[in-house]
Amino acid sequence: MEVEQIEIRNHLQQHPPFSVLSEDRVEQIARQVEIAYFRAGTQIVEDGQALHDLHYVRSGSVEIYRRSGEIHNRLGEGEIFGQLTLMTGKSARYSVRALEDTLVYFIPEALFRELLEEEEAFADFVEVENRTRLRQAASVRAEASEFATVRVGRLVRSAPVMVTESTRIRDAAATISEHGVSSLVIVADPAEKATGDAPMADLQGSPMIGIVTHEDLVTRVLACGLDHDRPVGEIMTPDPVSVDAGNFLFEALNLMLRHNIHYLPVMSRGELIGVIDLADVVGLETQNSLFVVRNIFIRDSVEELKELVPDMSASFVRMVNEDANSHMIGSAMSSIGRSFKQRLLELGEERFGAPPVPYCFLALGSMARDEQIMHSDQDNAMVLHDDYDPKRDGEYFKSLANFVCEGLAEVGYRYCKGGFMASNERWRQPLAAWKKDFSRWIQKPKPEALLHGAVFFDLDGVYGDTRMADELNAFSAEQASQAPRFLGCMARNAQNRTPPLGFFKDFVLEKSGRYAKTLNLKRRGTAPMVDVIRVHALASASQSQNSFRRLDDIVAAGFLTSGMAADLRDAMEFISIIRTRHQAFAIEAGRTPNNNIDPETLPNLERRSLKDAFTVLSNAQKFIKFRYRA
Amino acid sequence: MPSPIRSSSSSKAVPDWPALFGQLEAVARTPLLRQFYARGAVAGDTPLSQVRFVALDLETTGMNPDRNGIVSIGLVPFTLNRIQCAGSRYWLLKPRRALSAASIAIHGITHEALQRAPDLSEILGDLLDALAGRVAVVHYRGVERPFLRRAVRERLGDRLEFPVVDTMEIEARIHRGWKNTPLVRFLAGLVGRQPKSIRLAQSRDRYHLPLYGAHHALTDALASAELFQAQVAWRFSGDTPISEIWH
Numbered sequence: 001m002e003v004e005q006i007e008i009r010n011h012l013q014q015h016p017p018f019s020v021l022s023e024d025r026v027e028q029i030a031r032q033v034e035i036a037y038f039r040a041g042t043q044i045v046e047d048g049q050a051l052h053d054l055h056y057v058r059s060g061s062v063e064i065y066r067r068s069g070e071i072h073n074r075l076g077e078g079e080i081f082g083q084l085t086l087m088t089g090k091s092a093r094y095s096v097r098a099l100e101d102t103l104v105y106f107i108p109e110a111l112f113r114e115l116l117e118e119e120e121a122f123a124d125f126v127e128v129e130n131r132t133r134l135r136q137a138a139s140v141r142a143e144a145s146e147f148a149t150v151r152v153g154r155l156v157r158s159a160p161v162m163v164t165e166s167t168r169i170r171d172a173a174a175t176i177s178e179h180g181v182s183s184l185v186i187v188a189d190p191a192e193k194a195t196g197d198a199p200m201a202d203l204q205g206s207p208m209i210g211i212v213t214h215e216d217l218v219t220r221v222l223a224c225g226l227d228h229d230r231p232v233g234e235i236m237t238p239d240p241v242s243v244d245a246g247n248f249l250f251e252a253l254n255l256m257l258r259h260n261i262h263y264l265p266v267m268s269r270g271e272l273i274g275v276i277d278l279a280d281v282v283g284l285e286t287q288n289s290l291f292v293v294r295n296i297f298i299r300d301s302v303e304e305l306k307e308l309v310p311d312m313s314a315s316f317v318r319m320v321n322e323d324a325n326s327h328m329i330g331s332a333m334s335s336i337g338r339s340f341k342q343r344l345l346e347l348g349e350e351r352f353g354a355p356p357v358p359y360c361f362l363a364l365g366s367m368a369r370d371e372q373i374m375h376s377d378q379d380n381a382m383v384l385h386d387d388y389d390p391k392r393d394g395e396y397f398k399s400l401a402n403f404v405c406e407g408l409a410e411v412g413y414r415y416c417k418g419g420f421m422a423s424n425e426r427w428r429q430p431l432a433a434w435k436k437d438f439s440r441w442i443q444k445p446k447p448e449a450l451l452h453g454a455v456f457f458d459l460d461g462v463y464g465d466t467r468m469a470d471e472l473n474a475f476s477a478e479q480a481s482q483a484p485r486f487l488g489c490m491a492r493n494a495q496n497r498t499p500p501l502g503f504f505k506d507f508v509l510e511k512s513g514r515y516a517k518t519l520n521l522k523r524r525g526t527a528p529m530v531d532v533i534r535v536h537a538l539a540s541a542s543q544s545q546n547s548f549r550r551l552d553d554i555v556a557a558g559f560l561t562s563g564m565a566a567d568l569r570d571a572m573e574f575i576s577i578i579r580t581r582h583q584a585f586a587i588e589a590g591r592t593p594n595n596n597i598d599p600e601t602l603p604n605l606e607r608r609s610l611k612d613a614f615t616v617l618s619n620a621q622k623f624i625k626f627r628y629r630a
Numbered sequence: 631m632p633s634p635i636r637s638s639s640s641s642k643a644v645p646d647w648p649a650l651f652g653q654l655e656a657v658a659r660t661p662l663l664r665q666f667y668a669r670g671a672v673a674g675d676t677p678l679s680q681v682r683f684v685a686l687d688l689e690t691t692g693m694n695p696d697r698n699g700i701v702s703i704g705l706v707p708f709t710l711n712r713i714q715c716a717g718s719r720y721w722l723l724k725p726r727r728a729l730s731a732a733s734i735a736i737h738g739i740t741h742e743a744l745q746r747a748p749d750l751s752e753i754l755g756d757l758l759d760a761l762a763g764r765v766a767v768v769h770y771r772g773v774e775r776p777f778l779r780r781a782v783r784e785r786l787g788d789r790l791e792f793p794v795v796d797t798m799e800i801e802a803r804i805h806r807g808w809k810n811t812p813l814v815r816f817l818a819g820l821v822g823r824q825p826k827s828i829r830l831a832q833s834r835d836r837y838h839l840p841l842y843g844a845h846h847a848l849t850d851a852l853a854s855a856e857l858f859q860a861q862v863a864w865r866f867s868g869d870t871p872i873s874e875i876w877h
Contacts, residue, residue: 003718003719003720003848004720004848005715005718005848005849005852006843006846006848006849007840007842007843007849007852008715008852011840030715031715031716031718032715032716033715034712034713034714034715034716035708035712035713035715035852035855035856036711036712036713036859037837037839037856037859037860037863038863039860039863039864042863058840059838059839059840060838100838101837101838101839101860103839103840103856106712
């Protein structure tokens with residue numbers, strides 16, 4: 001007769017991470033559990049003890065103490081401890097005491113490992129749980145993970161240590177050790193006599209021309225027996241990749257992974273403010289989406305890239321379940337999308353050879369705004385260097401663009417219905433031709449043309465000579481802010497799609513068809529919100545693409561009060577989160593995600609908040625109508 | 631904390647279990663029982679921390695071994711450190727004697743299920759294997775050992791004996807100090823009439839052990855194992871010799 005530990009099974013089943021497991025699996029665990037009773041006040045785990053089980057508090061409560069003696073955590077019924085120790089394979093670095101009379105279930109290590117291996121949801125929970133605990137330990141009450149909400153600038157601890165390029169290597173090394181740093185920023189010699197001895201204060205503000213790390217001193221000097229009196233400029237990495245202080249930490253880590261570098265100079269408004277290293281970043285956390293990104297760059301074919309699609313969905317669902325905010329999710333998904341493009345272009349260049357003239361591959365729309373959710377349409381384009389000769393180079397770029405767009409379709413980015421793709425010859429043209437297009441759109445605006453063309457005002461250079469994308473952005477931002485008729489046109493278009501609210505503030509739902517009794521959170525929510533924010537951004541000559549960053553610029557330029565911007569931000573965030581969550585549920589349930597939600601399925605409070613968010617949008621649309629009269 | 635409790639004043643003397651097992655091995659009629667006794671009994675001076683226990687629970691059709699039969703058996707091996715669910719066993723059995731409507735209601739076991747169930751003789755080898763070398767822990771020793779004794783005598787014509795710790799008796803010892811007033815006698819009488827599972831739940835509650843569903847042999851066995859661990863944690867110590875509490 002099959003042994004059923006009913007009481008154990010029933011209890012486990014009600015508590016995460018066991019609640020996510022199948023009944024058979026919980027049954028299996030219940031059969032292998034070991035149990036012990038601990039009187040209040042007795043020790044359950046001693047500091048330094050090797051653990052061989054996951055501990056589950058069946059009843060009572062326990063206190064976890066750090067080595068220092070301070071209380072680290074207090075756990076009650078249905079909570080687990082010991083997972084971190086088991087995962088790291090080390091011994092406990094804390095002690096655990098029964099606060100009340102406590103019954104503990106022990107889940108054997110071998111079974112725990114089996115669950116981590118075979119049950120993804122379980123593994124996710126356990127890992128997240130660790131993070132949650134760590135965060136509690138640090139007494140940081142952040143809504144989502146620090147990694148996604150902390151900006152790079154906050155990691156900069158001190159001004160960069162600089163030396164001139166002609167400084168002798170031995171002096172550079174001395175400077176490194178004197179300042180206790182692990183990297184040096186190299187600047188050009190002052191215009192007058194290059195002595196290499198200029199006091200550092202004089203160098204601040206000089207443009208960076210390179211970077212030297214202590215690893216460089218080992219590999220490029222000691223290992224090669226290079227003369228220590230040579231100038232440090234000879235061993236520097238010239239024009240290093242840098243990161244903006246406003247970027248999130250995971251974006252910095254993306255860059256490091258992408259370029260296989262451990263140091264990143266941090267720029268703020270074009271000025272170098274410091275250097276961060278990998279340890280600063282990963283010291284905080286790791287993030288699932290990064291592993292997808294890293295994986296993308298080691299795949300060698302479209303077929304291999306396709307294998308990563310499930311990982312991408314999983315990382316999306318995971319972020320939603322971790323209560324990440326919409327900006328974090330949007331950025332992570334956009335990073336993944338960008339990485340797919342970059343890798344496809346690398347593969348394309350391997351296949352078709354080096355480009356005959358420089359070019360830049362552009363992301364348009366949601367990816368450019370860092371607001372991508374799961375798979376969306378591919379909106380992209382190509383800027384070619386003005387030396388481009390259609391007869392000579394046309395075939396090359398056509399092949400490359402087709403390769404990338406087809407590859408993107410393979411990994412789940414649908415072809416753009418409007419045809420805004422680099423594979424379309426119209427959107428594959430030299431920089432000068434792009435500028436002409438932008439001038440025409442802005443100076444002689446036609447509402448119909450701009451209705452679909454709005455994607456070109458969310459534009460980001462993804463690969464190649466991205467300075468061309470920056471130039472195009474600067475060009476359009478400057479012209480647009482000076483063109484009231486264009487702004488009026490854009491404002492009118494931004495009112496086309498109204499939020500689904502009736503006269504009495506009730507929801508207006510689709511009446512028939514596949515999506516009857518639902519409302520579309522994208523078409524009637526996030527998309528018009530993005531449109532409204534874009535109009536203000538264009539008026540403010542903002543070069544930011546992300547809606548939240550645009551709001552910062554808009555307030556700085558005085559086009560909205562900070563209160564109005566805060567309302568828009570909250571509304572945007574709320575609708576976005578409802579939408580991402582809706583999609584994550586669909587993915588988890590094995591359905592194709594869509595944007596249509598039945599508001600009746602939302603809890604009361606969320607339904608009310610959704611109405612509030614739509615009201616904010618509605619008011620914002622009325623405001624631009626009045627503010628940007630054509 | 632209550633002081634450790636001296637051995638019970640139970641009318642019958644507790645046997646010297648290893649010696650008794652030696653004698654029984656010599657006179658056992660069946661190889662099954664001979665092998666069981668050959669695996670020996672724990673010595674009386676063994677500290678509780680060294681004793682291997684097995685929590686045992688029987689669901690029966692009534693309280694009288696002569697008139698009622700065994701419906702199910704659940705057991706869970708354990709030590710003071712750990713209850714080992716992986717070693718749990720549970721058998722549904724076809725009782726020799728009729729199952730009353732009342733006991734069907736209590737156990738939640740149907741006639742159909744019992745018709746398909748094996749006779750005790752088919753699982754006796756496994757049962758003895760699980761008991762061998764261990765001290766059985768039961769809640770109220772008036773059921774498990776007498777019923778099993780009787781069943782083995784009926785089927786094999788052989789004698790079954792094994793050492794038992796009674797968690798209910800341990801609980802009773804604790805309250806003996808105030809047993810003399812009429813009110814306490816009245817209350818004790820009330821408690822005494824309650825079904826065993828309810829009394830088990832009340833005992834567990836004193837140690838803040840969770841409430842379990844009653845009348846499932848395996849759950850009750852597990853409940854007794856946990857209760858015993860709690861009793862030792864509060865009233866005895868790992869150094870207490872087993873002879874102080876066994877029967």
